[in-house]
Amino acid sequence: MKILVVGSGGREHALCWAIRRSSACSALFCAPGNAGIAAVAACVPVDSLDVPGILAFCREEGIDFVVVGPEAPLVAGLVDRLEEAGIPAMGPSAAAARLEGSKGFMKDFCARHGIPTARYARFTDAAAAKAYVEEAGAPIVVKADGLAAGKGVVLCANVADAIAAIDMIMTDRAFGAAGGEVVIEEFLTGEEASFFALIDGITAVPLGAAQDHKAVGEGDTGPNTGGMGAYSPAPVVTPEIAETVMKTIVRPTVEGMAAEGHPFKGVLFAGLMIGPEGAKLLEFNVRFGDPECQVLMARLKSDIVPLLRAVPAGELDKVAVEWFDAAALVVVMAARGYPGTVVKDTEIRNLAAADAVPEAVVFHAGTRAEGGRVLAVGGRVLGVTARGRDVGEAQTRAYQAVDLIDWPEGFCRRDIGWRAVKA
Known part of the structure; x- marks a missing residue:
């Protein structure tokens, strides 16, 4: 079976890594992929949002099955177009993907079907949103309605922070069109x-x-x-x-x-x-x-x-799902400055040594290959992953691999998994 994975991040590298091990996979492609994915799949220079380009590649290559990794092409209707072309794909339709594409839609859906969630209100007018915050008080949560790459949620400790968040999202459009509407929620603890x-x-x-x-x-x-x-x-x-x-x-x-x-x-x-x-x-x-x-x-x-x-x-x-009797932990290595402005095209060395750590694998998220070198081209760049008997052992192995990577321009948190290890 010829399989295409759509996307270029650490999630897609992990999916390609798992799919490549399947006896059902005779050929694996990834559009557009990255430097790490190229080791397990043939990378195709087609953007994940280029629906016509993806359809054309599937027809030309005779792709039997498509796995769509990121949310943006799902919300844009890629699976709908693939299915219309008779190509089976894993992912929801555009209509079903609204559960992520619109936080307001999701909250209204939960209200209709009695799904437990935080109290909320929706606003397309910044002044009305601010008035609501002033009446409701804080702490409170302000969310951009649309897709914002995981960054459109602001936890606000006081009313001033919430008003500033509304301005950032709705007036300054820090998240682009995603900020045309905000969802304001009660602050949940736990x-x-x-x-x-x-x-x-x-x-x-x-x-x-x-x-x-x-x-x-x-x-x-x-x-x-x-x-x-x-x-x-x-x-x-x-x-x-x-x-x-x-x-x-x-x-x-x-x-x-x-x-x-x-x-x-x-x-x-x-x-x-x-x-x-x-x-x-x-x-x-x-x-x-x-x-x-x-x-x-x-x-x-x-x-x-x-x-x-x-x-x-x-x-x-x-079908049935079987798991290894083990825990796993991933440490993200990001470019300095993330989640703000980062310096790109810095070289990452010694990745092979990190991959050689027992039960460890380095998934690439924001890399490209050039002249035999691996360069960082994004904010989150690597996902150093390891398996162990428990979270503590997986943590030890993951950081062992992290410490072998030579990338002065990168950084990571040193406490991933602290809750589980502490427990």
Whole structure:
């Protein structure tokens, strides 16, 4: 089977790494890929948002199956176009992808179907949003409605911060068109976790939980990023909580989307806050997380291709998921300055030595190859991942690999997994 993975980040490298091991995969391509992905797949110079280009490549190459990694092409309707062309694809339709593409749509959907989430209000007028904040008080959360690469959420300790966040999102358009509307939510307390399920429109198969570290600084301080590291399993998601999440969040979503005429097919990623009242939904994503995908793929024992193929085929009831009896942890190495302005095209050395650490693999997120060198071209650049008997051992191995990488212009947090190790 010829398979195309769409995307260029660490999530897509992890997916390619897992797919390449499948006996069902005869040829693997990635559009556009990166320097690390090139070691396991043929990289195709087609942007992930170039729908006509992707369709043309699939026809020319005779692609049998497409796995769409990032959210933007899903929201833009890539899967719809592929299916219209008779090419099976793993991912939701544009209508179903609104669960991530519009936070306002997601919150209204939850209200319609009784899914536990924070109280909220939606605004397209900045003055009205500010008036609401002044009446509601703080702490409070301000979110850009649309896609903002994981950075459109501002946790505000006081009213002044919330008003500044509204101005940044709606007036200054820090996140572009995503800031045409804001969702303002009550501030939930507890411990965050990420829960994943594969869904074929009817059947939902849980893929377990992970915890990521959004803040750029150690001790979970500083501005939010796309994610500075993650680990799985997440101790806070007990078997009892996992079943509650399936019962109160995942299954009602599957049933609700089907009832509204937009069956969800793909990966449903529920961002959770687990507090005194149990698990509440913070947000939905409609694809694997990045960097959570890296740790899930490291733990997955099953052949991933039959699992993914069962989603568009509506056959998840015929497959089972098997995991290694192990934990996994990923440390993100980012370019200095991230999540602000970064210097690009700096050289990364000694990657082979890091890859040689037992149970470790370096997933590339923002790299390109030039003249035999690997250059950093993004904010989050590498995802150094390792497996171990528990989170502590996985952490030790991941940092052992990190310390072998020669990249003075990069940095990482040194405390990824601290909650699980401390526990």
